[in-house]
Amino acid sequence: xxxxxxxxxxxxxxxSTAVGVGLRPEHYQDVLEQAPSIDFLEVHSxxxxxxxxxxxxxxxxxxxxxxxxxxxxxxxLGSVEAVPDDYLKKLKRLVDRVDPxxxxxxxxxxxxxxxxxxxxxxxxxxxxxxxxxxxxxxxxIDRIQQYLGRQIAIENVCAYIEFDQSDFDEASFIGxxxxxxxxxxxxxxxxxxVNARNGQVSNLENFVDRYVGSLDHSAIxxxxxxxxxxxxxxxxxIDDHACxxxxxxxxxxxxxxxxxxxxxxxxxxxxxLPSWRELLGEATKARxxxxxxxxxxxxxxxx
Amino acid sequence: xxxxxxxxxxxxxLFGGTSTPVQPNSEVYRFGVEAKAxxxxxxxxxxxxxxxxxxxxxxxxxxxxxxxxxxxxxxxEFGWGFPSWIISHRISDRVPYLSDVARLDNYVSRVxxxxxxxxxxxxxxxxxxxxxxxxxxxxxxLQFFRSxxxxxxxxxxxxxxxxxxxxxxxxxxxxxxxxxxxxxLVYRAGWKGMAEVIPEKDLLLLEAVRDQRxxxxxxxxxxxxxxxxxxxxxxxIAKGVIVGAKTIY
Numbered sequence: 008x009x010x011x012x013x014x015x016x017x018x019x020x021x022x023s024t025a026v027g028v029g030l031r032p033e034h035y036q037d038v039l040e041q042a043p044s045i046d047f048l049e050v051h052s053x054x055x056x057x058x059x060x061x062x063x064x065x066x067x068x069x070x071x072x073x074x075x076x077x078x079x080x081x082x083x084l085g086s087v088e089a090v091p092d093d094y095l096k097k098l099k100r101l102v103d104r105v106d107p108x109x110x111x112x113x114x115x116x117x118x119x120x121x122x123x124x125x126x127x128x129x130x131x132x133x134x135x136x137x138x139x140x141x142x143x144x145x146x147x148i149d150r151i152q153q154y155l156g157r158q159i160a161i162e163n164v165c166a167y168i169e170f171d172q173s174d175f176d177e178a179s180f181i182g183x184x185x186x187x188x189x190x191x192x193x194x195x196x197x198x199x200x201v202n203a204r205n206g207q208v209s210n211l212e213n214f215v216d217r218y219v220g221s222l223d224h225s226a227i228x229x230x231x232x233x234x235x236x237x238x239x240x241x242x243x244x245i246d247d248h249a250c251x252x253x254x255x256x257x258x259x260x261x262x263x264x265x266x267x268x269x270x271x272x273x274x275x276x277x278x279x280l281p282s283w284r285e286l287l288g289e290a291t292k293a294r295x296x297x298x299x300x301x302x303x304x305x306x307x308x309x310x
Numbered sequence: 311x312x313x314x315x316x317x318x319x320x321x322x323x324l325f326g327g328t329s330t331p332v333q334p335n336s337e338v339y340r341f342g343v344e345a346k347a348x349x350x351x352x353x354x355x356x357x358x359x360x361x362x363x364x365x366x367x368x369x370x371x372x373x374x375x376x377x378x379x380x381x382x383x384x385x386x387e388f389g390w391g392f393p394s395w396i397i398s399h400r401i402s403d404r405v406p407y408l409s410d411v412a413r414l415d416n417y418v419s420r421v422x423x424x425x426x427x428x429x430x431x432x433x434x435x436x437x438x439x440x441x442x443x444x445x446x447x448x449x450x451x452l453q454f455f456r457s458x459x460x461x462x463x464x465x466x467x468x469x470x471x472x473x474x475x476x477x478x479x480x481x482x483x484x485x486x487x488x489x490x491x492x493x494x495l496v497y498r499a500g501w502k503g504m505a506e507v508i509p510e511k512d513l514l515l516l517e518a519v520r521d522q523r524x525x526x527x528x529x530x531x532x533x534x535x536x537x538x539x540x541x542x543x544x545x546x547i548a549k550g551v552i553v554g555a556k557t558i559y
Contacts, residue, residue: 056384057423061501081383087314094383117383119317121327127380128321129343129388139313168333243338 021047021074021108024301025271026293028286029078035065037283045290047074047108049273053081055105056097063104070105076229076273077107081127083117084147084161085134088125090118095154102155109228109271111160111193112151114144114181133166136173136180141187148188160191160228165198165246167205177202178221191228194219194267196259197275201235201246215259216266224267232260232293233275248277251289257296264300272297326376347375350385355392355415358408360468362401370401386423390416407459407486414461417453417496418503424451426498429547433554441526446519446543447554453496454508454516460485460492462507497549515542516551524558 027047030038032054037043048069055066066075079098082090102110115131134140144161151159163181175183185192199215208214234250252260252274260272274289311319320332324343331337351371352359359367374395380388393412396402402409427449436444463485466478473479485491493513496505508516518528529539546552 053384057386058425060423087317116317119321121318121322125381126321127383128324129346129380130339132320132339167335167338243335245338
């Protein structure tokens, strides 16, 4: 199925240099009091699945003036089980309500059947990169794209466990999914860095270059930036989105921009939230980073 | 282990059904999901949390998560069975009104997420001379119930940082001592879910309206004969409880 240039897309499209931030309930009041001066806002889709209420009304109001990127955390695209109809119905209703510039979710699993009953794991659970996983991920992504009548994007996740067997490395696995479904790709730089650190990768720059080099750059619809709370050397680094993007994060972002050119960029911050003003400050840093890179690589500049 | 078994086993581990991790570091996910489950219940059941305190509430929330597990992709829906589940939990021996308080918390959350209907003023023209041929329309988004405990007073008191200093707390204490309960009406004012005590007569009226009985029938009941229909209707319309009227045959 081909969705990349599908006419089912939202009317509005983001500029390649657009920078957005995640909108969380703690900042609703700020957004209501003053229209945000930001290129787009990202929200977690499931937080707006209710029939009605303050969140739904607020999002509809904000979406009239600011483009919305709907980022799901619960579809479980890598589940062996098909994404349930009830979930798809709620997502479709939300898409119809806010006409988002992007609909996305993570490359992980969440649904599984235990004793014949379907349960949801409540987190972004890792999948092995095997032929079998590929088949299920492709089926689920196709199913959602067909149901919504538009392209979705998938995001690389942090994985805290390692699998004994795999048929692909992560970048090739994602590349195969993109090729088979024509879905878009969200490149989460913090997730890459967390996986590299937990996997004791010795040279982050080489790791990122190899990873990004093997992706289809035209499929990348959004870059995600976030920070993780530092931990001791022996401890696992958790992708908690609880602090500012690190210096290494900004350096990696610029390195990636140099290779793939400008892409809409999102600052994610989900825990230990800063003030709205501070969050917008992180977006300004992203714009500055883009300008530094675009200044030397004008050829990438495009809408 | 095939992919399907791996995924089922992983969830079983998350829900505490097995202590054998799928892979090293799997407990990172279990801690994360348990924290989310507790947070979701804290948001949905603020009065229950205030009554029990954070530590006991966390224990109760984890018991619920491990037993009932998560069945929807939306954390906002997680815990809708919490009030009835509490009845079978040992904590109900110590806090017998906890289930009803949870029910009230749950109704307030539901009302805030529901498609609340607007009052259709024109529809009241359907109320003609003969009240046997018209009935009132109840807002589908609201909730009401009867409790053996003073649930609304308990709910009111625990909105305060210092519940024991509130009049509602004193009232709840008195009523519990006398074995008296309250009937609660849960409705929405703007976006906010509200609860208030309603007299038994009002509860009977709302039940009759919900059953789509005619106005004549509803207000003809012996127990309700003293109720001033116009006054009552005006109050219910103001709260968005009654949203219209219709002709019946």
